[in-house]
Amino acid sequence: MNSRSGTFDAVPLEALFPEASVADFGRLRRSADGIDRVRTPGKPQLWEWFPQHVRFPGQSMAGTPEILLAEVSLYDEDADWLEASLDVEWTKEGLLNVWSAISVACWCEVDHNAHYIDPVERTVIGSTSLADAFEAVTHRFIQRLAGPLDPEFWRAHASLPCREHE
Ligand SMILES: [Zn+2]
Numbered sequence: 001m002n003s004r005s006g007t008f009d010a011v012p013l014e015a016l017f018p019e020a021s022v023a024d025f026g027r028l029r030r031s032a033d034g035i036d037r038v039r040t041p042g043k044p045q046l047w048e049w050f051p052q053h054v055r056f057p058g059q060s061m062a063g064t065p066e067i068l069l070a071e072v073s074l075y076d077e078d079a080d081w082l083e084a085s086l087d088v089e090w091t092k093e094g095l096l097n098v099w100s101a102i103s104v105a106c107w108c109e110v111d112h113n114a115h116y117i118d119p120v121e122r123t124v125i126g127s128t129s130l131a132d133a134f135e136a137v138t139h140r141f142i143q144r145l146a147g148p149l150d151p152e153f154w155r156a157h158a159s160l161p162c163r164e165h166e
């Protein structure tokens with residue numbers, strides 16, 4: 001996919017979200033600063049963005065068209081992993097939606113590769129602005145970074161098979 005990446009300073013907010021206001025952009029930046037404050041000092045969060053999705057690309061596309069994405073690896077050892085993600089994406093109906101979930105390695109008998117757990121989302125509709133949605137979901141994303149950081153905890157939480165230890 002044709003994406004760009006960088007720290008939040010480099011994200012071309014005005015181009016990605018032409019409908020949003022200057023006040024919204026200020027609130028988005030403050031939310032992103034909140035993420036950087038809980039990351040390792042000197043290692044700000046990297047974001048990925050998809051300029052080809054600024055306009056709703058329509059329902060026919062496979063998968064969710066994402067506009068802006070942040071992912072954090074919470075655990076990655078010995079073929080097991082846990083990640084937190086936050087993204088601004090389109091709904092099937094062409095509404096902006098901010099979404100966050102935990103994803104964890106699959107250890108089912110049938111390999112699903114990953115499972116998404118504990119998703120939260122806010123759709124930009126009515127009185128909910130992009131900044132409102134981004135602030136609410138970023139708040140949950142930051143909580144995820146604080147833990148639990150154990151993939152087994154999250155698989156148990158979602159009633160998924162735990163990893164078989166040989
Ligand atoms: Zn599975």
